[in-house]
Amino acid sequence: MAEPASTAEIEEAIRSLTDQDAGRLKRYTIRRLAAIGRAARGKDWEDLLQEGITRTLAGTRAWNKNAVTFVGHLMGVSRSICSEMAEKLTAEKNEEPMSESELIGAAKNPALNPYQLAISPMPTAEEITETRDAVDAIKRSFRDDPLVLDIVSALEEGFNGPEIKEVLGISQKDLETAMRRLRRAVPKVLS
Amino acid sequence: MNDKIAEEKARRVLEVIAESVAETSDDEILEDMRAEGKDPAAVAQEVRSALFRGVTAFKKAKLRAAHEQHERQVEELHHQNFSLPDTPAAMRALLAKILTLVPEYGPALLTAQYRDFSELSDEDVRQHLVQLAHLGAMEDPRLREGDG
Numbered sequence: 001m002a003e004p005a006s007t008a009e010i011e012e013a014i015r016s017l018t019d020q021d022a023g024r025l026k027r028y029t030i031r032r033l034a035a036i037g038r039a040a041r042g043k044d045w046e047d048l049l050q051e052g053i054t055r056t057l058a059g060t061r062a063w064n065k066n067a068v069t070f071v072g073h074l075m076g077v078s079r080s081i082c083s084e085m086a087e088k089l090t091a092e093k094n095e096e097p098m099s100e101s102e103l104i105g106a107a108k109n110p111a112l113n114p115y116q117l118a119i120s121p122m123p124t125a126e127e128i129t130e131t132r133d134a135v136d137a138i139k140r141s142f143r144d145d146p147l148v149l150d151i152v153s154a155l156e157e158g159f160n161g162p163e164i165k166e167v168l169g170i171s172q173k174d175l176e177t178a179m180r181r182l183r184r185a186v187p188k189v190l191s
Numbered sequence: 192m193n194d195k196i197a198e199e200k201a202r203r204v205l206e207v208i209a210e211s212v213a214e215t216s217d218d219e220i221l222e223d224m225r226a227e228g229k230d231p232a233a234v235a236q237e238v239r240s241a242l243f244r245g246v247t248a249f250k251k252a253k254l255r256a257a258h259e260q261h262e263r264q265v266e267e268l269h270h271q272n273f274s275l276p277d278t279p280a281a282m283r284a285l286l287a288k289i290l291t292l293v294p295e296y297g298p299a300l301l302t303a304q305y306r307d308f309s310e311l312s313d314e315d316v317r318q319h320l321v322q323l324a325h326l327g328a329m330e331d332p333r334l335r336e337g338d339g
Contacts, residue, residue: 007246014242020217022235023224028212035205037198046241053245054252075213086202135201155207156200179211180219186208187227 004062010053013063013070021071025049028075031186032082037130039089040082052077137189138182147178273324279313285334286316289323292333296323 005013017025029045043051052074055061061080063073135152142148147170154164165175215223224231276282286308290297300319301308308316323329 007250011243011246014239014246017235017239017242018217019231019235020220022238023220023229023231024212024215026234026238027220027223028209031205031209031212035202035209037202046244049238049241050245050248053242054249057246057249072213131201131205132197135204138204152204155204158203179208180215183208183211183215184223184226 003064003066004059005056005065007057009065010056010063010070013065017071025071025074029078032078034134034186035131036082036086036089037134039086041085043085048078048081049074051081055081134189138185141185141189142182145178145181147174148182151175151178151182268325273321273329275317275320275324279316282313282316282320283308283311286320286323288334289320289328289331292331293328296326296328 026045029048033040033043033045033048052061055077056063056073061073061077063070068076135156139149139152142152147168150168151164154167159167161175164170165172170178212220221231224234276285290300290308300322301311308319311319320329
């Protein structure tokens with residue numbers, strides 16, 4: 001039976017974080033938040049990690065120290081929190097915002113018109129801008145690197161690693177080095 | 192719909208990049224940080240501090256919740272109404288009866304000088320009955336024996 005880690009064990013795990021693990025956590029959370037764009041509602045990587053720790057200590061996402069490393073656990077919790085935030089925004093967009101009577105009595109003034117005020121289930125141009133512009137910027141920064149551009153296109157289409165290798169006819173090493181270039185470019189693009 | 196698809200595609204790319212960080216080797220992480228002009232030790236300290244702030248926030252919230260619960264319980268106790276006898280004499284009789292039935296309450300309630308509680312003031316008797324009521328002593332069915 002898996003036993004969740006105690007507060008003392010969690011504190012010790014924080015103290016024992018290596019530079020590499022800490023760096024990995026920060027980079028991971030920054031990129032996870034970038035992937036959900038506006039759904040992050042201004043939260044930064046520190047907010048995300050603190051929420052992860054709170055959930056861990058509260059036991060809502062207990063850390064099973066025998067099954068996963070502390071960093072692995074925090075990355076998993078961060079991933080879940082980001083998914084929740086993205087789902088929450090989608091749900092808000094899809095929820096029925098106005099009653100029928102409000103809609104029937106729609107005012108002519110656009111500012112008072114419930115049709116105008118209603119949240120569209122479609123992302124607004126501004127919302128799309130954040131994630132799509134980030135990827136567009138990544139593509140622009142790799143305009144002289146056709147392999148990375150091809151990989152980004154394949155990722156957009158939902159291909160996984162083995163599929164990308166097969167479709168593009170590249171080796172594992174080619175894929176890894178290209179992914180590394182891609183990963184390194186992101187901080188510049190997001191800054 | 193095109194916008195929605197474009198958003199999903201972009202998100203997919205960014206998620207894969209994020210997940211690739213999870214799989215990056217330790218050496219690469221250090222190299223990447225240095226390539227960005229970051230000091231790995233300083234970044235690590237920053238991350239540890241952020242996590243410890245989360246721990247502190249959790250502990251404070253827990254403490255606050257415990258304190259609020261205690262306050263609520265105290266408030267509830269203050270607002271509980273117990274049906275005490277109307278007259279001081281009846282109250283005194285009730286206290287005597289309780290202490291006879293459950294003598295263990297005596298030492299907990301009365302100091303040595305008041306073991307003979309005939310010396311207690313009427314208000315002291317009332318207060319002791321309230322305390323006993325909080326302890327559930329008034330619910331003892333034997334107290335009602337002989338009533339009516």
